[in-house]
Amino acid sequence: MKVLKIFLIVFLLFGYSQLKSDEKNYELKNKILKNIRCLICQGQSVYDSESDFASSIKLIVNKKIKEGMSEDEVYKFLREKYGDWVIYDPELNKNTYILWLLPLLLFVAGGAIIKKILIFKK
Amino acid sequence: MKNKINLIILLIFLIFCFTIFYKGLDNPNIYTPKTNIQRNLPIFKAKDFITNTNIDSAKVFAKDSYYIVNIWASWCIPCRKEHPLLMELNKNQSIKLVGLNYRDNLNNAMKFINEYGNPYTQILIDKDGTLAIEFGAYGVPETFLIDKNKKIIKKFVGPINKKILEEIKLIVK
Secondary structure, eight states, X not given: OHHHHHHHHHHHHHHHHHHHHHHHHHHHHHHHHHTBBOTXXXXXXXXXXXXXXXXXXXXXXXXXXXXXXXXXXXXHHHHHHHOGGGBSSOOOSTTTHHHHHXXXXXXXXXXXXXXXXXXXXX | OHHXXXXXXXXXXXXXXXXXXXXXXXXXXXXXXXXEEEEEOOOOEEEETTTOOEEEHHHHTOXXXXXXEEEEOTTOHHHHHHHHHHHHHTTOTTEXXXXXXXXXXXXXXXXXXXXXXXXXSEEEEESSSHHHHHHTOOXXXXXXXXXXXXXXXXXXXXXXXXXXHHHHHHHHO
């Protein structure tokens, strides 16, 4: 009876951890899919699309997560196949410097102009 | 003097912004994939269409030769259009054709091959489309040219035509 109890506890704990891990993978998969552009759709993420391309990407992302790939590794894998365009959130590299730095530049320049005007008014 | 410097800086900044946005206008807002690529062949395991046995990618691309990977399906109308050109390409001794049967019914695929001919040295089954993703494909038909160093050097999205055929022949010459 005691052995049976121990077995039951171990079994439940194992089942719970497995369930937790599946839930974690499911959340990670959805997070990744929402950040991948469906390249054959108009303005849709892979998560939102039901196209053949999107469903294949969904399968492959699931497979890569199960193989132990991290979020960044999945993005890297897709970037290698389809380029930076496939990810909604582009990484900072020589092709995206302007994209990332221009808003910051505009913000600084705007702030400087406003400051100048305020000083001038005083 | 100070005001003049400020004005010049502002002007330079505006010209800079204008140039960026003006250049952006030239870019098409439809995604156009790069056709000249240099990428390693993916490593994969797939099922052979004829024998229905598992096969490694290393075995598929074992020969010291140029390879064409053509993604096709029996339900794909443009694939029928490009098929005679693939049959012609098959006659070229310095190139081997590998077919990737994409999300297809195997009976229909077999009927397609029986009706239009088999230009491929090997056909792999891609039931769920994930193998095509490993190659970086968008759909069907799509064709990849692989050089002797086992690198994907060209990608042709859509059906191949006479011009593409000549381009491939020129590269593998």
